[in-house]
Amino acid sequence: MGCACGDKLRKTRKVKVGRFTIGGLSPVSVQSMCNTNTRDLKATVDQIRRLEEAGCEIIRVAVPDMEAAFNLGRIKRAISIPLVADIHFDWRLAVEAVRQGVDKVRINPGNIGERDRVKEVVKACKAAGVAIRVGVNAGSLKALKDNPKPRWAPEEWARQMVKEGLDEVRALERLDFRDIVVSLKADDIERTVLANAAFAAKSDIPLHLGVTEAGSSLAGTVKSALGIGLLLRQGLGDTVRVSLTEDPAMQVRAAYEILKSLGLRQYGPDLVACPTCGRCQVNVGKVIHELEDRIYSDANLREKSEGLKIAIMGCVVNGPGEARSADFGVAGGKGRGIWIEKGKQIKVIREAEWVNEVIRKIRNSK
């Protein structure tokens, strides 16, 4: 939760998720979800470790059956970030997930079943100090059971989403359970923004922001950036997850780029690159992609590069000017470029050496 200047606007209640706190005055945290089979221990742990390097702070895994639930303890012991169990339909999976030591359980009020069953989940979470996320999805509202194709305006969709979220929250609070996070997701920006804003006006519960089923890399990132960004800009949101049909590492990077562009978090360097044009005689796109892959897959490099401005420019028209205003950078020529540091031209280096030189410079920077 916060505004573009980084100040907190809406103070939500604090919810502990492992070593993280969601809400209160904590920075907006970044989450992702594995796309591996949770029954496959190695694939899941490998992916989570890769996501940790990329900066993921809380990770969720699907728990479709007991075999997956029984694997959660081993996954948890092999990783360093809080683990969230994603549960649909069967409350017993949630209880087993808690027994296995997860840090948070996500339940969907639209399909978790009768209140008596939820009571068992709450009892287990309370005893273990485990938080619950009530994840309301527009596509699986209880109200759709009687009315599967409603002709609701976006405002009415939002009202229904908020109602189901609040109903569930009140049921948990009646059981004296308060470690709750809520998400209200739709697959479009309008319903997502309306529902979250309406919920925030009625509750101090931290909000997990996301646009569900956002889509492929470009379309999904644009949709998520707008939906999540509009809410963050209003000071709403405590934790974010960008849903993309993509490697989850890209979800993490997209989430940070949204937060970084609003001044809410730092993440890696400020990489400035020209769009290239007919004058360009080097492959700026390839250099930038290689640099991003190296920096964002290595937590140490990423942290060291925080706050640095690095310019990769195609030619000497704008290149020297941009590179001079950066901490360091390169202005291209034919298969080579002028290396510039703190405004001074230092040397000429071959294009094939640009990436390694930038990485070397980051490693030696602090």
Ligand code: SF4
């Ligand atoms: S810096 Fe040079 S190559 Fe890049 S867009 Fe400008 S003129 Fe074109």
